[in-house]
Amino acid sequence: MKALVLKRYGKSPDIGFAEVPRPTLQPDELLVQVHAVGLNPVDNAIPSGTFKPILKFRLPATMGSDIAGVVTEVGNRVTRFKPGDAIFASVFDLGRGSLAEFAAVPESVAAPKPANLDFVQAAAVPMVGLTSWQALKERANLRPGQKVFVPAxxxxxxxxxxxxxxxFGAKVGTTTSTGNVERVSSLGADEVVDYKKQEFDKTLRSYDVVLGTIRGDAIEKSIGILKSGGKIVSLVGPLDAAFARTRRLNFVLTFVFWLMSHKVMRLARKRKVTYSFLFVRPDGGQLAEIGELLRSGSIRPVIDKVFPFEQAKAALEYLAQGRAKGKVVVKIN
Known part of the structure; x- marks a missing residue:
């Protein structure tokens, strides 16, 4: 089968199409004919080697993690799905990829595709949906009436x-460029800062939660907009020692991550707020709950651009520019 594979890490990684064997199923897995794959920033970070000490890939490795497609075969321990079922899933951090004609998907990370979404729309959801769910619901315990800052x-x-x-009933603040103010307001943002005209840390106050999505000094600036007892859940780093312990990394990496997060931790303690780094995990149960929100229309996927499979590398390059308004998706079948 055809797949987009990473052959070598580095500043100029070796990425290209290759013929690879169709996956061999384990008893608890689904063989899925891939119809669409949603791309995420981490898909561009992995080839550079940024996550090499954390994510274990055997090169050449198939790229991608979000997936929407149709089950063609099931392992003998699978009970919730059968051939012909449409599913969506994330296979991130499982040592496998999705930018291929077929993918092996553990039953535990798959969920039924919402019937009101096509495959492209469904593929846009898994990683951003699970990340948002785990950050806001699990880690931050966001409650009705609280204020959350979601940059970008x-x-x-x-x-x-x-x-x-x-x-979840929260009030939402965000940042965007002038041309996107109306777009984010239509999604529900209550307080919108045009970053071309204002600094968010000079404008926003008394927030309960910050979702860290922008690298650089944005995390440190975010500390200033939180009230005492507030929480920062960062998706972009710095990585912290708690994350290293969760991953059972060695002492050296644990110490390195402690050093990386020391400054922001110190500033957070001074302001009496907490900081933590979140690494999303695949979870079919959570994705099924998100699927119900998609089915009801409570949430809708936002897609910027769709590329054909043959242009998957161009899709990654487009995403790397950082200008996408919503998700970038590769359509395979």
Missing amino acids: GAGGIGTFAIQLAKH
């Missing part, structure tokens, strides 16, 4: 997180 509201994670936060 027009991006892939921002467009989903704003809607989910509103579903």
Whole structure:
């Protein structure tokens, strides 16, 4: 079968199409004919080697993690799905990829595709949906009436997180460019800062939760907009020692991550707020709950651009520019 594979890490990674064997199923897995794959920033970070100490890939490795497709075969321990079922899933951090004609998907990470979404729309959801759910519901315990700051509201994670936060009953602040103010407001943002005209840390106050989505000094600036007892859940780092312990990394990496997060931790303690780094995990149960919100229309996927499979590398390059308004999706079948 045809797949987009990473052959070598580095500043100029070796990425290209190749013929690879169709996956061999384990007893608890589904063989899925892939119809569409949603792309995420991590798909561009992995080839550079940024996550090499954390994510274990055997090169050449199939790229991609979000998937929507049709089950063609099931392992003998599978009970919830059968051939012909339409599913969506994330296979991130499972040592496998989705940018291929077929993918092996553990039953535990798959969920039924919402019937009102096509495959392209469904493929846009898994990572941003699970990340938003785990950050806002699990880690931050977001409650009705609280205020949450979601920077870069027009991006892939921002467009989903704003809607989910509103579903949880929160008030949402965000940043965007002048041309996207109306777009993020239509998703539910209550307080919108045009970053070309204002600094968010000079404008926003008394927030309960910050979802860290922008690298650089944005995390440190975010500390200043939180009230005492507030929480920062960062998706972009710095990585912290708690994350290293969760991954059972060695002492050296644990110490390195402690050093990386030391400054922001110190500033957070001074302001009496907490900081943590979140690494999303695949979860079919959570994705099924998100699927119900999609079915009801409470949340809708926002898609910027769709590329054919043959242009998957161009899709990754487009995403890397950082200008996508919503999700970038590759259509395979």
